[in-house]
Amino acid sequence: MVDTEHRLRRSDGHRVRLAARHGELARPTAGLAQGFVQANLVILPERDAMAFLRFCQANPRPCPLLAVSEPGERHIDGVGIDLDIARDLPRYRLFRDGEAVSEPLDVADLWRDDLVSFVLGCSFTFEHALIADGIPLRHVTLGRNVAMYHTDIPLQAAGPFEGDMVVSMRPLRPADAIRAIQICTRYPQVHGAPIHLAFPEAIGIRDLAAPDYGDPVPIESDEIPVFWACGVTPQRALERARLPFAITHSPGHMLVTDMHDTQLALL
Amino acid sequence: MVDTEHRLRRSDGHRVRLAARHGELARPTAGLAQGFVQANLVILPERDAMAFLRFCQANPRPCPLLAVSEPGERHIDGVGIDLDIARDLPRYRLFRDGEAVSEPLDVADLWRDDLVSFVLGCSFTFEHALIADGIPLRHVTLGRNVAMYHTDIPLQAAGPFEGDMVVSMRPLRPADAIRAIQICTRYPQVHGAPIHLAFPEAIGIRDLAAPDYGDPVPIESDEIPVFWACGVTPQRALERARLPFAITHSPGHMLVTDMHDTQLALL
Numbered sequence: 001m002v003d004t005e006h007r008l009r010r011s012d013g014h015r016v017r018l019a020a021r022h023g024e025l026a027r028p029t030a031g032l033a034q035g036f037v038q039a040n041l042v043i044l045p046e047r048d049a050m051a052f053l054r055f056c057q058a059n060p061r062p063c064p065l066l067a068v069s070e071p072g073e074r075h076i077d078g079v080g081i082d083l084d085i086a087r088d089l090p091r092y093r094l095f096r097d098g099e100a101v102s103e104p105l106d107v108a109d110l111w112r113d114d115l116v117s118f119v120l121g122c123s124f125t126f127e128h129a130l131i132a133d134g135i136p137l138r139h140v141t142l143g144r145n146v147a148m149y150h151t152d153i154p155l156q157a158a159g160p161f162e163g164d165m166v167v168s169m170r171p172l173r174p175a176d177a178i179r180a181i182q183i184c185t186r187y188p189q190v191h192g193a194p195i196h197l198a199f200p201e202a203i204g205i206r207d208l209a210a211p212d213y214g215d216p217v218p219i220e221s222d223e224i225p226v227f228w229a230c231g232v233t234p235q236r237a238l239e240r241a242r243l244p245f246a247i248t249h250s251p252g253h254m255l256v257t258d259m260h261d262t263q264l265a266l267l
Numbered sequence: 268m269v270d271t272e273h274r275l276r277r278s279d280g281h282r283v284r285l286a287a288r289h290g291e292l293a294r295p296t297a298g299l300a301q302g303f304v305q306a307n308l309v310i311l312p313e314r315d316a317m318a319f320l321r322f323c324q325a326n327p328r329p330c331p332l333l334a335v336s337e338p339g340e341r342h343i344d345g346v347g348i349d350l351d352i353a354r355d356l357p358r359y360r361l362f363r364d365g366e367a368v369s370e371p372l373d374v375a376d377l378w379r380d381d382l383v384s385f386v387l388g389c390s391f392t393f394e395h396a397l398i399a400d401g402i403p404l405r406h407v408t409l410g411r412n413v414a415m416y417h418t419d420i421p422l423q424a425a426g427p428f429e430g431d432m433v434v435s436m437r438p439l440r441p442a443d444a445i446r447a448i449q450i451c452t453r454y455p456q457v458h459g460a461p462i463h464l465a466f467p468e469a470i471g472i473r474d475l476a477a478p479d480y481g482d483p484v485p486i487e488s489d490e491i492p493v494f495w496a497c498g499v500t501p502q503r504a505l506e507r508a509r510l511p512f513a514i515t516h517s518p519g520h521m522l523v524t525d526m527h528d529t530q531l532a533l534l
């Protein structure tokens with residue numbers, strides 16, 4: 001497995017997907033196929049898909065849509081050659097009545113002709129751009145998950161989907177925060193610019209040391225907390241909607257696409 | 268004079284310059300010829316001009332060069348039709364041996380064949396862009412001058428020109444600060460993005476309530492101070508260089524050009 005991972009780091013999206021499809025990869029995708037866009041996945045029956053599509057359209061910062069499939073289709077134009085969305089992720093999460101009930105390696109046996117797949121941008125893309133620019137990210141340096149928090153920033157509701165925004169937080173020195181805003185502005189399809197900085201309480205966060213998801217990271221005295229809209233937002237809205245049936249990627253086990261990270265840059 | 272000013276608000280750069288040239292305008296230019304670029308002016312003998320040009324090139328954030336004249340020329344290509352740089356500003360400031368000795372209405376009688384004119388971008392352009400985007404600026408609302416401060420941010424020296432950066436400060440709410448960074452990034456020729464935010468002491472500012480130039484403004488509890496490189500920087504470097512002879516605009520009495528503010532936007 002270690003050899004496979006080493007090989008897949010310098011690989012491309014197609015090879016990572018084939019490894020996942022053939023049972024050679026069942027671990028998180030961070031660091032694999034470097035330079036290729038990794039994405040969040042949501043799969044819903046057509047009866048719920050229209051409301052979710054409206055929800056994403058109305059809340060693009062936490063829910064940036066990269067692609068939506070035709071109902072029943074396991075291939076999605078532009079996402080990846082030879083894509084089988086039901087088998088090409090390392091691990092999925094199955095929800096029934098809003099509860100996560102299993103984490104299968106593929107969902108081919110659960111496939112139905114009415115399922116619609118949503119591919120959503122992920123913070124990996126802008127994090128790669130920040131690191132490539134020389135901006136250190138504390139959670140990456142420490143080998144932790146990014147710290148994420150519930151806020152009181154309301155989302156625009158659509159059908160059963162509603163709630164407040166979840167944000168990720170990265171502590172940065174002021175000059176790096178300014179540069180990060182510039183870089184992330186170029187990437188609206190992966191959450192775009194930060195939505196807030198400094199003053200956690202202004203968006204309803206009481207204690208930065210106690211994130212609601214992920215791991216806490218220390219904030220130095222010359223740093224400010226910088227907050228981005230987070231891809232956990234749609235996952236949480238999905239759970240709150242208590243749909244009879246839904247599938248997502250398992251956290252960290254992303255859809256690795258054929259798109260290059262830089263292709264998502266506005267300019 | 269009030270009628271003249273009212274007329275000149277909706278006028279263009281050429282008409283404002285003609286009014287200044289003909290003695291009909293000897294007051295600050297803020298608010299005149301709205302939408303047209305107003306600029307800082309520095310006039311130096313050719314023997315000092317090369318070092319000043321290198322100084323601006325090395326420190327583009329505080330010293331953003333829009334145009335440089337041929338030696339002796341009172342017209343500068345691209346800045347304004349029919350321009351006479353020695354007469355078209357409402358008021359000038361004459362320096363001898365580093366001391367401001369007078370504030371003449373024109374400098375035609377001081378003109379020499381070796382004088383080089385430098386036209387530098389001014390914060391009015393990005394302030395207009397911020398206000399047009401709905402971002403309130405405290406000093407504008409209060410009718411005060413912007414607060415400016417000495418810092419310990421060193422400049423790159425060139426010949427006799429050296430020193431630390433002077434910054435302007437505008438208090439903004441976090442979401443407005445993020446938006447202001449995006450907007451100002453589009454305008455690198457008028458100081459560009461902020462160079463710092465929060466933590467005044469990190470750039471050597473001890474007391475925000477005691478600016479070194481301009482007027483203090485209150486900072487509300489939900490606001491952070493945001494700092495931009497300031498056009499007072501080259502003026503201060505000029506004074507410190509103690510040149511035998513130099514001319515600038517008198518503060519607030521700017522060169523009004525034929526360029527539209529939006530022409531300075533990168534995109």
